Structure formats: C-alpha cells, structure tokens
Amino acid sequence: MRTWVLEGSNRMVLGAVQWIALGAGCLNVALGVYALATNRLPRVPFLHRGFLPRRYGWGQLMMSLFVFVVALEPAMMEWPYELLIAVLMFGFGACLAGMWTMCSGKRARQTP
Template structure:
C-alpha cells in the first residue's frame, strides 16, 4: 500500500475517534459500543482521553506528511504526538478509576 493511503486511513480513524470523544463530552454519557460494555468509566475523562488519542493520530500523520524528515519541526511534531499518546493513555486509566 502507498503511504498516502495509510495516512488517509489513519486520519479517517482519528476523526471517528474524535467524534466519540466529542459525543462523550457533549452528552456526559458513554457511547453505546460493543467493546465498551465492560466496566464503568467516567465520560468526561473518557472523552478527553479519546480526543488525546485522536490528536496523536493527527499530529503523527501530519508530522510525517508536511515536514521534511529529520528537521526540527518534524522532531517537535513527533514529541507532541508522543505527549498526546501518553496523556490519552493516562486519562483512559483515570476514566476507569473515577467511574461513578
């Protein structure tokens, strides 16, 4: 597969993930999905966690596409993407612990 196709798929999945986060934040309820049936989660933490994961996908993809490899901005986008990933995973753990 060509790299542009992979980037388009990653951006599309990131948009779907962001929509889940916006839904959780706007309605203050968890989305009714089959893979979210186990355990209770706080919708606010879950929404921010999912938005952080979506931002990881967007910054990781656009950092590779827009910047030239090895430049300072490319490394900055990579560090930002990793920070979004760590924040999203941390908020996901908090969402499970802070369930009402």
C-alpha cells in the same frame, strides 16, 4: 547521498494508509466529543462501560491528536528537523496523557 523516494504503487499504499489513519483519528474525535457533549459513553459494542464519560472523552481527544500528527507527518517533511521532532514528541506526549486520563477515569468494580 541517496534519498528514498516512493514510486508507483508504494505511494498509493502509503496514501491509503494515511487516509485510514485519518479516518480512525476522526472516529476518536467523534467518540470523544460525544462523550463530552452528552456526559454518557457512546453505545459501541467494543467499549467497556467502566469509564467515566468526561475522562473518556478527553482521553479520546488527546489520543486522536497523535493519530493526526503521525498521519500528516509526510506533509511536514519540509519543516525544519527540530520542529518536526518537537511536533512528534508533542503528539506522543498527548497520546500518553490521553491513555493516563482514560485509565485514571476507570470506575472501580463494585463487589456484591
């Protein structure tokens, strides 16, 4: 059976993508912790102001779990297959739960 091995520049690209994904996961954690600690939404230009801060914070923390699981997945390749699939499914479920938590915490628009 032939195995797929990363060589040379392909390994460097994968390493760079992993570090970028880990950075994005850390940004999600920072935004979530800020929202939970201050009970206010962070002041970033791309964030819509219609979310409840607590639900936004928990949603960001749960979605960052999926980013960390996917980014660290190559390091888990020596784990048993069943455990690897269980961890990936747990991360995917946490991402879905985070999206649901954020969307359910969206404030209704007030009509004048």
